[in-house]
Amino acid sequence: MEQTLKKLVAVILLAAGLAVSAAPVLAASPLVENAKNNCVVGEQADGYLGVVTGADASEALRREVRDINQQRKAAYANLARRNGVTIEVTAALTAEKLMNQAGPGQCVRLESGEWVKR
Numbered sequence: 001m002e003q004t005l006k007k008l009v010a011v012i013l014l015a016a017g018l019a020v021s022a023a024p025v026l027a028a029s030p031l032v033e034n035a036k037n038n039c040v041v042g043e044q045a046d047g048y049l050g051v052v053t054g055a056d057a058s059e060a061l062r063r064e065v066r067d068i069n070q071q072r073k074a075a076y077a078n079l080a081r082r083n084g085v086t087i088e089v090t091a092a093l094t095a096e097k098l099m100n101q102a103g104p105g106q107c108v109r110l111e112s113g114e115w116v117k118r
Contacts, residue, residue: 028049029064036106036107037105039105039106039115040055040056040057040061042109043102043109044109045099046088047090047091048072049069076091076094
């Protein structure tokens with residue numbers, strides 16, 4: 001019971017401080033921001049960026065998405081370690097925030113795998 005309570009408190013603290021702690025990693029380049037605005041790239045329920053199914057993404061854009069996702073994974077690992085939770089919990093909390101912040105015309109990928117345009 002005490003272990004569960006500790007994890008719950010860690011998750012709450014993680015959620016509260018996540019936006020500030022991970023902000024530099026979550027920032028995207030103009031290339032990625034443009035792709036997000038054109039529904040070529042979108043936020044996914046797993047906390048990572050993805051190329052929208054059927055979208056025409058250049059190799060440079062795909063490389064940028066991979067780089068951002070690697071940076072996110074490192075940030076998630078660091079936050080998870082500090083808060084005593086898994087990387088997946090950290091990524092999921094971040095994903096929820098990022099998906100909720102998606103603007104009109106941007107796409108997000110739901111847990112079901114379906115891409116939805118906002």
